[in-house]
Amino acid sequence: MLDTLAIDIQPTTASRLTQLDPANMEFGKLFADHMLSVEYTGGEWQQPRIVPYGPLSISPANSAIHYGQAIFEGMKAYRQADGSVALFRPSANWQRLNASAERMAMPTIPEDVFLHGLRELVKLDAAWVPNVAGSSLYIRPFMFATDGALGVRPSDTYHFGIITCPVAAFFNKPVRVRFEQKYVRAAAGGAGYAKNAGNYGAAMLPSKLAQQDGYHQLIWTDASEHQYVEESGAMNVMFVIDGKVVTPALSTSILDGITRRSVLELARGWGLTVEERRVSSREIIEALQAGRLTEAFGVGTAATIAPIATMGYEGQDHDLPALSDTSFARRVGAALDAIRTGQAADPHGWMVAV
Ligand SMILES: *Cc1c(COP(=O)(O)O)cnc(C)c1O
Numbered sequence: 001m002l003d004t005l006a007i008d009i010q011p012t013t014a015s016r017l018t019q020l021d022p023a024n025m026e027f028g029k030l031f032a033d034h035m036l037s038v039e040y041t042g043g044e045w046q047q048p049r050i051v052p053y054g055p056l057s058i059s060p061a062n063s064a065i066h067y068g069q070a071i072f073e074g075m076k077a078y079r080q081a082d083g084s085v086a087l088f089r090p091s092a093n094w095q096r097l098n099a100s101a102e103r104m105a106m107p108t109i110p111e112d113v114f115l116h117g118l119r120e121l122v123k124l125d126a127a128w129v130p131n132v133a134g135s136s137l138y139i140r141p142f143m144f145a146t147d148g149a150l151g152v153r154p155s156d157t158y159h160f161g162i163i164t165c166p167v168a169a170f171f172n173k174p175v176r177v178r179f180e181q182k183y184v185r186a187a188a189g190g191a192g193y194a195k196n197a198g199n200y201g202a203a204m205l206p207s208k209l210a211q212q213d214g215y216h217q218l219i220w221t222d223a224s225e226h227q228y229v230e231e232s233g234a235m236n237v238m239f240v241i242d243g244k245v246v247t248p249a250l251s252t253s254i255l256d257g258i259t260r261r262s263v264l265e266l267a268r269g270w271g272l273t274v275e276e277r278r279v280s281s282r283e284i285i286e287a288l289q290a291g292r293l294t295e296a297f298g299v300g301t302a303a304t305i306a307p308i309a310t311m312g313y314e315g316q317d318h319d320l321p322a323l324s325d326t327s328f329a330r331r332v333g334a335a336l337d338a339i340r341t342g343q344a345a346d347p348h349g350w351m352v353a354v
């Protein structure tokens with residue numbers, strides 16, 4: 001067991017910080033100088049290490065590659081108005097990583113290993129947190145099986161790591177989506193609520209087919225009837241109908257997004273009616289045609305809010321009204337950004353200083 005939380009830190013002698021051009025950041029290509037690595041062996045997590053970012057060595061029989069015991073998280077650190085750096089709801093990511101781990105028969109990570117390791121890593125690479133408006137340091141915690149054995153059973157050994165990369169403001173160009181009625185992202189009782197690698201690999205073909213037809217992404221529908229809305233791409237999805245914020249209720253096939261949760265908490269705090277329930281594609285299209293649906297948007301860490309401009313349904317495109325500055329989507333996006341950058345008060349205690 002971990003006797004102490006002392007982290008073994010091996011700083012780089014060849015920083016790549018000069019390669020960082022805040023005006024030209026492509027998502028997920030340039031990584032900060034260091035990474036966190038922790039190995040699980042003999043039924044225990046070993047001492048966490050922070051080492052220079054670089055390749056890992058794995059067996060060709062690695063069971064994550066063959067059988068998919070691999071999970072991840074996505075979160076961000078933000079430069080604050082006073083120059084310091086803070087994380088947005090990191091405990092929520094830790095809890096969700098462990099929920100994913102349990103579903104995939106992987107060991108859970110102790111809170112202090114995750115949070116302390118994360119803070120030490122971000123502190124060491126604080127110069128990589130951009131200070132251009134809207135930018136942030138994207139953080140990717142991940143865990144995968146490391147046994148080099150072909151038996152189909154849970155691995156005995158695992159690697160937990162955290163890598164980070166600076167990201168630019170996301171330009172929320174309104175997107176074209178279509179309701180997917182052939183392929184399925186996740187079924188009830190499956191692993192859709194877990195952030196496990198296989199969910200994303202299996203979504204690539206349907207997404208590519210939609211892109212070939214001129215859509216940016218899909219709105220996934222339920223596996224049994226292809227009727228009820230699940231998510232939009234790798235984001236949760238919300239609608240404003242009759243002035244109420246409507247979103248699919250969580251289930252085993254829907255990812256419990258931290259942005260989703262935060263947006264709903266803000267909406268309730270503003271006195272809006274929030275409905276977490278089943279939402280059918282037919283209800284959405286009918287409400288849009290009747291002028292009752294005024295907004296539709298995805299919510300997730302990468303984009304925060306991704307407004308939907310057009311929805312394809314049974315071969316026909318339906319356009320949404322343009323979002324005004326007083327729309328819920330714009331107001332809640334601005335409110336979240338202000339909290340994350342320390343420009344507004346943080347009444348929920350979401351921000352954690354590094
Ligand atoms: C990560 C993810 C989300 C969004 O979760 P956030 O915590 O808000 O970033 C939504 N759906 C899927 C499928 C995801 O993987």
